[in-house]
Amino acid sequence: MIKPGTIVEFNRIKQFIHIKSLGQGGMGDTHLFKDETTDMLFAFKKYAPKDSNYIDEHYDRFVDEIKILFQISHPNVVRVYNYYLYPENKLGYLQMEYIDGVSIADFEPFLGKGWPEIFTEIISAFEYLESKNILHRDIRPDNIMIDKHENIKVIDFGFGKNLVGKDQDGRSVLLNWPVTQLPNETADERIYNHQSEIYFVGKLFSNIIGGNFKDFKFKYIIDKMIQLDPHDRYASFRDISVDISQGVLAISFTEEEKRIYRNFAKILSEYILSHSGSYEPVNDHNVILSRLSNLIRNSSLEVYIQDNTQLINCFVNSGYTYVPKNDILLSTIIDFYQLLQQLESHKQKIVLDNIDVRLSKIKVEISLDDLPF
Known part of the structure; x- marks a missing residue:
């Protein structure tokens, strides 16, 4: 009979077959593996920073990413399955859902979902993160993937932040995809909160669809998302979702x-x-x-x-x-x-x-x- 509080170690060897490299970055590499038992494909993110400076801080950030991802369960956010940490070596691995797809910057709607549906799924993902008090903080095209079934997947929470306790004011370093102008609260007070994420998601999306923006049926929503003054911007992703819903019900249902x-x-x-x-x-x-x-x-x-x-x-x-x-x-x-x-x-x-x-x-x-x- 196992008593509560007993530490139980599952140390059976689990083997994966290496398929290919998926990419390299400053904080490590990502590889594609196949599970021998289930035949499922997984992306393994290896934390191994190229720069040895601040190695303790970077390792702590990797552990924070694991903590954030294990709180998340949403169809439009990358799913995490397991982690393997080697604190004595400041190394680790993150076993994640493999997304067979392209960056939103390389996506071209054909016969499936159009930009309105893609936009709706992005807002749904960030509304969910908002409900969990999680900031992504690294909103760039490469971190929003679209898989082969045209499902949105928000990835890479390496710079994510869980807003709890003293962090509720949203003060944060700026790590986002570059824009010509920062929102007022970030430029003037170095505050980065969910309203700031609304601004950057809006700027990213308007840039992605480019010349099609004038014909985009949610242009009025984008316009409000990218206001520099937070008082003129949406207060929450929830408010955006409600506006989308009211506009979509009349058109996309029989x-x-x-x-x-x-x-x-x-x-x-x-x-x-x-x-x-x-x-x-x-x-x-x-x-x-x-x-x-x-x-x-x-x-x-x-x-x-x-x-x-x-x-x-x-x-x-x-x-x-x-x-x-x-x-x-x-x-x-x-x-x-x-x-x-x-x-x-x-x-x-x-x-x-x-x-x-x-x-x-x-x-x-x-x-x-x-x-x-």
């Missing part, structure tokens, strides 16, 4: 999909009378799908759902007042659930963002008991 969404969203928003104290949405689409599935299963023999709170709780975490009348058709819930299941992840997000906007407009009632005096 009439039947829009009908199903509108029927469901209308019922849901009309049956919540008010939020109590504050509005706290459920932000995880997997949680929403799971709760909807449970609701459908528990009501499978009914024509109408028997408890409206079971539906509202799929989308709202906070308290609320609601219409108790049991006349919401189960078929309406099933149609919406099936729609969500069949949509691609970025379209799921658009639908849920639009529901979030609807629900956020419902009045919030503050109880007098909640007031301080």
Whole structure:
């Protein structure tokens, strides 16, 4: 019987077949390996700086990158599988997802995704990092890859930073892809925060699409992202995502999909009378799908759902007042659930963002008991 706190060492030898080198950099090399057991391909990043100066600091940064990557799980961010550290030699290896693709600078839309879809996935990735309080800090074309299935992958967190405690002010060294002008907060105060990342992502994207920028349907969003004054810029990637969702819903969905969404969203928003104290949405689409599935299963023999709170709780975490009348058709819930299941992840997000906007407009009632005096 193993006691809690016991250190257990798994030291079985695991072998990989070297396929080829993927590139070299100042902090080490990256190689492609094949796992003999699973036949999966992995990119191994070897930390071995060419410059022996500041070797302890650079090694600590490599360990920080590992810590950041193990917090991340998002389809548009590179996935890490394992790490191997040799602190006595200040060396290490990072086993990561192999991305078979090209830099965003070399990508040319053909028959698949266009620039609006690519832009949407980039914002989704950085919105996720923002929710984790992680700054990338090295936004350049080579660090945004597009794989052979045209999926965006944000890579290289070697200069990433987790904003916790005293670091919340966002003061940081500047490590980004060069631009002609820095945003005001960076140029004047050396502050680099999520609003700064919004600026650099916007500048990168407008540069990548070049002459097509005037015809880009989200140009108005880009224009706001690249304002030098942070007061004129978007406050968060979340705000950008909501603006994208509101603009996309009308164009990239079929009439039947829009009908199903509108029927469901209308019922849901009309049956919540008010939020109590504050509005706290459920932000995880997997949680929403799971709760909807449970609701459908528990009501499978009914024509109408028997408890409206079971539906509202799929989308709202906070308290609320609601219409108790049991006349919401189960078929309406099933149609919406099936729609969500069949949509691609970025379209799921658009639908849920639009529901979030609807629900956020419902009045919030503050109880007098909640007031301080």
